[in-house]
Structures are given as structure tokens and as C-alpha cells.
Amino acid sequence: MEGSLTNGIRNTPFLRIILPMIAGILVARSYTVPWSMLGGSLVLVWALAWMGYRKRESWCYVVVAVFLSAMLLSQLHRTKDPLPKGERLLLTFQVIENPSDHGRWQRTAADVGYFRYEKDPKARWRAARARVLLWVDTCQRVEQGGQYAALAYVNPIDTTGSGYGKLMRTRGFCGKVFVTPGKLLTRSPAQTATPLYYARCLQSGAAQRLDRLSLSDDARAVVSAMAVGDKREMSPVLKAAYSRVGASHLLAVSGLHVGIVFSLVNIMFYLLPAVRRGHILKNVAAVVAIWLYAMVAGLSPSVIRAAFMFSGIQIALAATQYRNPVNTMLATAAVMLAIDPNYLFDISFQLSFLAVLAIFIAFGPLYRRLRTRYALLNLVISVLIVGLVATMGTAPLVVWQFGSFPLVGMFINPVVILTAHLIVLLAVGWIVLPFSLLEGVFSAGLEVCAWVQNAVVKWCANQSWAAIDLHVPLWFVAGYYLVYVLFAVWWYGRDESKFTLDYDA
16 A cells, blocks of 8 residues: 555655645745745745755755745735725726626626725825725616726725635635715726626627527526526526525536536547647647637636636646646646635635546546446436535535535435536537527527426425535544545556546546
């Protein structure tokens, strides 16, 4: 066993990178080290690592250097408060998410570009570069990608007794802004040619194509939410049902949905590497398809994270000789944490990462034991396995974060994961091929899939045993995932072929 573990660690070099990186981010969250001390120590340790790179003990210097680098990055990315609180301000901002209705208010997120004090008309404009939670009265309409000016107060985000407040601070939000009736002054026609603007145009066009299909209200709401990230037509009752059974992730375009597109493109171009330079074309096409879908879904922060993660997976798989998915995922996570260490504390990043890691680890062995001689049945089996292992991979974190476990989710996730695959694939197919001749086929397929998914979710949500209250300590969750990764590394050290994701393995 020791030899297998050593071999697995040797073939998983990013395990020795990600652990000190996480430790550095966690330490920096609680302690602040003077910049001079941190910078000097970092330069010294990296110099020692460089001078002794051929020696075995150089890894010790590298580990310390990664730890200090993560602390430095964390301190640089701490959420700042450039906007004054308690003062009425004139703000210019760009909406970065699709607004969702909450009674009287529309809730969204916005990047504030400039501000000045309203009480002093001669005051100069000041650059803010701050992200805020934006609440706009429903009598005033805003849309993703739009640029606006408004008179409003910036309110602090409560982080004392609110887990949601801490999460928003972690995601870089520095305050809440409420725009009351009559205070949304204008929409700026200038500088609209941004990625968000083009993403909104693509998203709007995709939503219009979906509107051409003959779907019931609930089916249309689910298809729009899952395919293009537009949840404005979702009824509160339907949202509550999905939340109770732990299936809310289906309604927000994120890792699952981008992963479906990732899988679809790789399956479509499976034989392309057989031709000269075909492997390059396959990987380029996959990355382009991932980001095109992210644009169609509106380029929300969760979609961007998912697109970046799967692009990293695609590039890593293309660049490595052996398909070690554990090392691939750890490398992708390390790059993402280097870009923004706050991702470590984002629940959507955590769940996406753990779900994909669980699929990469457990899918191959389970699929090889359950596959049959029938291709269609094998496809169904593979989707069911994906749902099961993703649920088991994220269960401890879900219980620790939310204090409850959607018991029914373990049983319905394989079913709704299957319907989710079909809904996204059919919706994307219709967006790409919006021919009148195929309208009836796509309408019927989406209506059936959405009806089955909604019926299962609604029935289960009405059961008293749908969720159970359960609490686990943090040390248990951390230990669970550490053992999980070490077991995967040991298993990989025994036989590299055990991790292949190819259906014909």
C-alpha cells in the first residue's frame, strides 16, 4: 500500500501544491502579516527553492513558498470598502447578473464604476471599482449588461450573524444598494461594447428561440432557467419545491450545465484525434464551445467559474500523457485559487469542484462493472452513476453548510440528472438548429423531460421525509475529503488505467 501511495503522489504533483496553498489562504483569513515581512520571506524562500531545485529537499522550500504566496494573494484580494456608507451618492454601475423578482424588488449584482457625493454637485467623480448587491424597485427595469446611473445609499453587508453575509463578502461584494422609485436616473448609452453586453445579446436571442417552442408555463420556466440562466418565469412554488429536495442547483447554470456541454463536445469529436492534428482541433473546439455556452448563459460569476474550470480540465487532459483526473482537478483548482483565493470560501466553487472530482475518481471503476453490451443502456447507466457519485461527493459539505441533508435527493438525483442532461442537450440543440421542421420534435422532447422532472420534484417536496436535520463538525468534513483524495491517489498509484473516462475502456 505504501508503494502505491508513493507512486500515486509522485504522479499527482499538484497535491503537494494545493495543500499548502489552502493552508496559506486559511491562515491569511485570520491573520495579517506585514507586507515587508511577507514579501522578504517569500523572495528568500523562492531563491532557496531555485538554488536547490535539483535536490530532494527543495520540495520543502517550494511548499513553504507556495504557502507564503497564497497568504500574499489572499491579503491582496481582501474585499475593500471604497464606497462610503450612510451618504447619499450618485453612482454609475453595470448590472452583471440577470435580475430576479422578490416581491417589490428585483435583486441582482452590479459593478460600480464611479461615484460622487450628491450633496456637493461640484464634487469630483471618484473611481470605485466595487461590486454591490443591487435591489431595484420593480417599477424600474434593469437588465444584465446595462449601464446605469442612480441616486442611492450604500448599506453595509451584515457578517456578524449571517452566513449569507459572509458568503457575499467572500465573493467580493462590499455593500447593498437599494434603488427606490424615481432614483434610477438614466441608462448610459456609451461603452456598451463589453463582454457582458455581447453575452446579454446572445442570451436574449437564445431565450427568444426557446420562446418559439410550444411548452407549458412550468416547462418553459425550467427550460429557460436551465439552458440560458433566465429564472424570471419561475414561480415561487416551483422554486421552493426544488430547494426542499436539494435540486436548486439544476435551476442555476453552473458546473453541471457547463459539464454537460463539455461532455457533449468531447463525445461529438471523439474520433477527431484519428486524423492528423485532430486532437488539437478537438480541444480547441471544446474550449470554444464551453465559452460560447457561457456567453449564451449570460456570463454570470458562477458560469465564468465553471467555464474556466472545464477549460482547465480540457487543456490539462490535452497536455498530459496519462489522464490522471485527480492531478488535473487539483491543477485547475490551484490556478483558480491563484486568480482569486476567495474562491476557496465560495460554496458554489466548493460543490462544483467536489462533484467533478468525485465523478473523475469513481465514475471509471463503477461504469466498467455495470456496463452492458447495449450502447443506449450504457448511456443511461453512465448518467445515473454521475448523479450518484456527485451526490456522495458533496453530501458532507452540504450537511455541514446547511445543517440538513435532502434525504430524498439521494434517490431522485440520478433521475433529475438524467432529465437535466436531456433538457440542456435538447435546448442547446434547438438554439443551434432552430428549424421549423424540428420545432415539434424539440417541443415534445423538452415538454416530456421538464414535466417528468417537475413532477418528481413536486411529489418528493411534499413528503415529510424529504429532508432531515443533521449536523457534523468541520474536522469531520475536512478529514473525510482528505482521506477521499489520498485513497484516490493510492488507487491511481496501483493502476493508472483505472481512472480513464472513456466509455470503451
